[in-house]
Amino acid sequence: MSDVDGVIEAHRDWIAHERAKQRPRLRLDPRVVSEADARRAARELVTMLVEEEAEELGVRWARIEIRDQRTRWGSCSTRGNLSFNWRLVLAPFDVLDYVVVHELCHLREPNHSRRFWKLVESRRPDWRVHRDWLHEHGPELLAFRPAA
Numbered sequence: 001m002s003d004v005d006g007v008i009e010a011h012r013d014w015i016a017h018e019r020a021k022q023r024p025r026l027r028l029d030p031r032v033v034s035e036a037d038a039r040r041a042a043r044e045l046v047t048m049l050v051e052e053e054a055e056e057l058g059v060r061w062a063r064i065e066i067r068d069q070r071t072r073w074g075s076c077s078t079r080g081n082l083s084f085n086w087r088l089v090l091a092p093f094d095v096l097d098y099v100v101v102h103e104l105c106h107l108r109e110p111n112h113s114r115r116f117w118k119l120v121e122s123r124r125p126d127w128r129v130h131r132d133w134l135h136e137h138g139p140e141l142l143a144f145r146p147a148a
């Protein structure tokens, strides 16, 4: 082990701590976001995107629900009922768009198979960026509770 490795080894915890601090925070203010407004906006945007994208994918959907899920962003039942987390409206638009496209692709490919991801990629070639955004900021967004 060289001296440099030794130094890095000794500072590993410190480096991890500094990296974590540098991670950008969303800084959502519970005082200025109303859940009712956010839900309304989520419904409007999601409905618009579902209508557009379902046509492109040639799939039929039954219902759209906007929910207060604690651990997930969206889901899709075999009957074509789509559910989305209202907090998606607080994420960048492209992230919301990715989640909608992801769930609609499940109407053609129910599992996360290779075919499923190929389909997602054909519709949103940069889907990984949005998935990564959700990995990074998702926990903070899911923990968000408006004051009102």
Ligand SMILES: [Zn+2]
Pocket: 102, 106, 112
């Ligand atoms: Zn999925």
